[in-house]
Amino acid sequence: MARVVYALSGQGRGSTYRGSAVAAGLRARGHEVRFCCSDTARSILLTAGENMIPVPTVHHTMHDNTVLAARTLLANWSGSRGVARIVDQLLTAFREWKPHLVISDFEPFSWRAADRLDLPCISLNHQQIATETTYSLPLVHGFHASVAKITFNAAPPNPKLILLPSFFFPSVLRPWIARLLPPILRTSILELSPTFGNFILVYFKEPGATEGLLDILQRAPYPCVLYNRPKPKDAARYPNIIVKSPSSETFQQDLARCRAVVCNAGFRLVSEALYLGKPVLCVPSNGMFEQTLNALFLEKEGIGKTVIGRHLLPDNLDTFIEESNTIAERLRPRRASGNNEAIDCIEEILLRGSPAVQVPGTAPSHPYAMSVS
DSSP: OOEEEEEEEESSSHHHHHHHHHHHHHHHOOEEEEEOOOOOHHHHHTTTTTTTEEOOOOOOOTTEEEEEEHHHHHHOOOOOHHHHHHHHHHHHHHHOOOOOOEEEETTTTTTHHHHHOOOOEEEEEEHHHHEEOOOOOOOGGGGHHHHHHHHHHHHHHOOOOEEESSSSSOOOOOOTTTEEEOOOHHHHHHHHHEEESSSEEOOSSSSSTTTTTHHHHHTSSSSSEEEOOOTTTTGGGGGEEEOOOOOHHHHHHHHHOOHHHHHOOOOOHEEEHHHHTEEEEEEEOBTOHHHHHHHHHHHHSSSSSEEOSOOOOOHHHHHHHHHHHHHHHOOOOOOOOOOOHHHHHHHHIIIIIOSSSSSSTSOSTTOOBBBBB
């Protein structure tokens, strides 16, 4: 049995659900897990009864479906003294709990504390697929790809292992340290029994992500269930649109029963939709290269349609609906999850590559050392 810290960025739900799935898998094998996060992730995990180590969250500042890079940098800038103070606080917490491994899900502070304590670290996220794999891009995306690679290379740790959950599989640049695996999905998604319904599920993280969205959806030949958007004052104009309040359970049921999904290109929702066999039309958030890469591979592999660099247009939705049946056929049978593979990889580091955890019968070499049985 080992103690594992799972540190994650607290702004979105994707890494929170991924971390919960990893924690469930580790606990099923007898290990202890403690999360390190704040903000949205902390709220979700507190509701689940988790005990957490606090760490500041890096936030994206967005407007009109676009990341504002300068404002994002200013909003998160804490300087070297601020970073040192955060790391010192984590050092205190880690020394008290005595973890044997730190998993960093694109969290920028925990791995620094792990390095100070000579603890092994695993980097587990989807963002680093941009830097750890090789792929071709249209020239128009070259600049944003370069900026993203500089940013991504500055954020992650120097890990024992890099785990890259993904629904597409380009060639890995460093196979001795980086491994691609299918998406890590929460248990509630894995347990769903999908059906091919008669409505389209629509979700955009930013309410203002698309201009004229209601008028576009009203043209669809199927009802549209819309989340994360206030009910329009003139709702009678849009009898084809059903606006629902945020609810994780209701959303999952609609995801399992819908005909297709229209959304941003965030990895979590796209992965869940594909696993359930749902065609996806995505509009990536501008300035998020990870989403652009997701969108490009989604269309390249013929399992979805994309609108990149502009707002959704009526013709985009019409074409997507016409091709949705063909796309759905390509998605059968459902794609696998990488949950068990991820846990196997983590245990491999705990057992063979960690100075913090010793295999039974060997001499401990670290002040936190313990036997794993």
